[in-house]
C-alpha cells in the first residue's frame with residue numbers, strides 16, 4: 001500500500017474464548033500506526049465487553065445491523081468502503097460456515113459481503129472442530145475465493161486438549177496483516193517456481209531413502225509469494241499438507257522427478273526458491289522385488305542424485321533469481337556462505353536444524369545471506385518468516401536488477 005495515511009483495519013471479533021486476546025491485538029495494530037474499527041458479533045460480547053475494545057481502539061464498537069444512530073454516522077456500506085482490510089480474529093467455526101455460505105444476517109457478515117478489500121481470518125476453535133470435514137470444506141471454499149487464512153497454530157487449547165486450532169498470537173497477526181498490506185503485489189506479474197518437501201529414493205517396492213522435511217516452510221513460502229502477487233508453481237515431494245489455494249502444485253517423488261518437473265516449470269520464471277530437502281544420493285539400482293533379510297549385512301550402493309539448485313544457478317539462458325536453502329547442524333553462517341558462493345546463488349537462506357529445531361515444528365529461525373548483504377529474519381512461525389523472506393527477496397532482486405551490470409548476474 002502506497003497511501004501515506006494510516007492503514008485502516010476493520011477488526012471483526014466473533015464469539016470464541018480467544019476474543020480475550022483482541023484488546024492486545026488492537027493495541028499491536030495501533031502501535032504500528034493503524035486505525036482500527038472493531039465490529040463484534042453477538043457471541044463475542046459474551047467473552048469481552050464492547051467498552052474494553054472501544055477504550056483500546058479509540059472508536060465506538062459496532063455490533064448491530066439495526067443501530068440507527070451508528071448507521072446514521074457511518075452506514076455499514078460506508079464502513080465496508082472505509083477499510084483497507086478486514087481481519088476477523090478470532091474466527092469461529094460458525095463464523096467461517098456463515099461466511100462461506102455468503103450469509104448477511106449480522107453486521108460482520110454483511111460487511112464481509114459488501115467490502116471489496118482483502119479479507120483475512122484467524123481461526124480459533126477446538127482441534128476436532130478445525131479438523132471436521134465441514135470446517136475443512138468451508139475453509140477451502142473461502143480460500144478459493146481469496147480469503148486469507150492466518151493460522152491456526154497448534155498447541156494447548158482452552159478446552160484442555162492439545163492440537164491445531166489456537167488463534168495466532170496478536171503480535172504475529174498484526175505483523176502478518178500489516179506486512180501483507182505493505183508488501184501487497186511486491187511480486188506482481190512475476191512467476192516463481194518453488195520446490196518443497198523431501199524426495200524419496202526407492203530401494204525396492206516397499207522401501208526408500210528420504211530426508212526429514214514436513215514441507216511446511218516451502219508451502220508457507222509458496223503462499224507468501226502468491227499473496228505478494230506472483231504466479232506460483234510449487235513442485236513438491238511427498239508431504240501431508242494441502243496444496244495452497246491459487247498455487248499450481250506438481251507432486252513428485254524422487255530427486256530425478258523433481259529435477260525434471262522443476263526444469264519443465266522454469267521457462268518464464270523470474271525467481272526459483274529451492275526449499276526442498278532433496279536427497280543427495282539415490283540407490284544405484286532399484287530392486288524389483290522386496291529385499292529379504294537373508295544376509296547378516298546389507299550394502300546398498302548409492303550414486304549422486306542431480307543437484308537441482310546448482311543446475312538452475314548454472315543456466316546461461318533464462319536464469320531466474322536463484323534462492324537456495326541451507327539446513328545446517330553446525331557452523332551455520334560459514335556453511336551457508338560456502339553454498340552461496342560454491343553454487344553461485346543469488347541468495348541463501350540458512351536455518352539451524354537438528355533435534356527439536358526446525359523439523360516437524362511450527363517455528364523456525366532464518367538467516368539470509370546474499371552477495372554484499374546479510375539479514376537475520378529472527379525466529380517465528382513459518383508463515384511469518386515466509387512473509388519476511390518474500391519481502392526481502394523482492395527488495396534484493398529489485399536492487400540487483402537496478403545495479404549497473406545486472407545482466408552479468410544472469411538475470412533474465
Ligand code: CTP
Nearest residue numbers: 274275276278279306307308309324325326327
Ligand atoms: N538441493 C538441490 N538438489 C540436491 C540437493 C540439494 O536442489 N540434490 C538444494 C536444496 O533444495 C537447498 C540447497 O540445495 O536449496 C541446499 O541443500 P543441502 O542439502 O543443504 O546442501 P548440499 O549442497 O546438498 O550440501 P551438503 O548436503 O553437503 O550440506
